[in-house]
Amino acid sequence: MKTTLRRLSFAAALLTALLLTACAAPDRPSDVIYQTGTIDGLMEGMYDGPATVAQLLRHGDFGLGAFNALDGEMVVLDGGCYRADAKGATHKVAASEQSPFATVTFFHTQRGATAGQADMAALEKVVDQLAPERNLFCAVRVEGLFAQVRTRSVVRQVKPYPKLAAATANQPTFDLSDVRGTLVGFRCPYFVKGANVPGYHFHFLTDDHSRGGHVLNFRLAAGVVQVDVISRFRLSLPRDPTFTEAEFPQERPGELEKIEKGR
Numbered sequence: 001m002k003t004t005l006r007r008l009s010f011a012a013a014l015l016t017a018l019l020l021t022a023c024a025a026p027d028r029p030s031d032v033i034y035q036t037g038t039i040d041g042l043m044e045g046m047y048d049g050p051a052t053v054a055q056l057l058r059h060g061d062f063g064l065g066a067f068n069a070l071d072g073e074m075v076v077l078d079g080g081c082y083r084a085d086a087k088g089a090t091h092k093v094a095a096s097e098q099s100p101f102a103t104v105t106f107f108h109t110q111r112g113a114t115a116g117q118a119d120m121a122a123l124e125k126v127v128d129q130l131a132p133e134r135n136l137f138c139a140v141r142v143e144g145l146f147a148q149v150r151t152r153s154v155v156r157q158v159k160p161y162p163k164l165a166a167a168t169a170n171q172p173t174f175d176l177s178d179v180r181g182t183l184v185g186f187r188c189p190y191f192v193k194g195a196n197v198p199g200y201h202f203h204f205l206t207d208d209h210s211r212g213g214h215v216l217n218f219r220l221a222a223g224v225v226q227v228d229v230i231s232r233f234r235l236s237l238p239r240d241p242t243f244t245e246a247e248f249p250q251e252r253p254g255e256l257e258k259i260e261k262g263r
């Protein structure tokens with residue numbers, strides 16, 4: 001019975017999504033990508049930010065990021081904020097927890113599609129077809145059954161903080177198989193370089209909210225892909241002199257790719 005209801009609600013959500021695809025709707029007033037901190041700050045080892053989880057949740061119910069001291073990976077889904085710890089286990093966090101870098105939005109399904117078996121590259125192509133606006137932001141939600149998901153988490157760091165490349169050099173990785181869950185992600189345009197991650201960035205949370213993390217790879221068995229294309233970007237920066245007066249390197253060939261994609 002429960003499964004039937006679930007399928008029906010999936011079908012209803014999909015139908016709504018497909019109907020919405022027909023009209024190129026302008027952004028809702030609440031459709032904003034809200035970001036705290038920058039990826040370059042994180043890469044330089046600036047792991048303590050002023051934003052609280054309570055503040056982030058006022059700007060979105062969906063998103064991803066990091067926690068202060070680089071203590072695990074953040075997943076925000078359906079208004080809950082979860083930490084994937086160094087063992088890959090996820091727990092809901094207190095509203096007072098803080099983040100040096102996070103991206104959130106209120107997710108509204110604009111378009112959707114069902115997807116069969118797909119690896120990361122194939123799934124990204126599905127999203128690219130649903131959302132050809134490559135120079136806008138796109139929030140991506142994929143719910144389904146995953147044959148395999150490889151996640152990584154990060155280990156709480158102590159001061160003086162190492163740079164992100166060093167902190168993630170021995171990152172713990174986890175392989176989940178035959179698991180139901182949700183990919184929570186964004187596709188950011190190329191011009192966010194330095195502030196965020198251009199291209200795709202996914203975190204994962206299982207349906208039972210017990211496992212998750214930053215996604216290195218996956219194989220979807222079957223699922224529903226939903227996208228929210230957003231043309232507003234709000235960036236909140238720290239006022240700490242370690243950030244405001246820092247000199248950032250102009251180029252980091254391959255470094256971000258290695259950290260985010262694990263290759």
Ligand SMILES: [Zn+2]
Pocket residue numbers: 064065073201202203214215
């Ligand atoms: Zn991540």
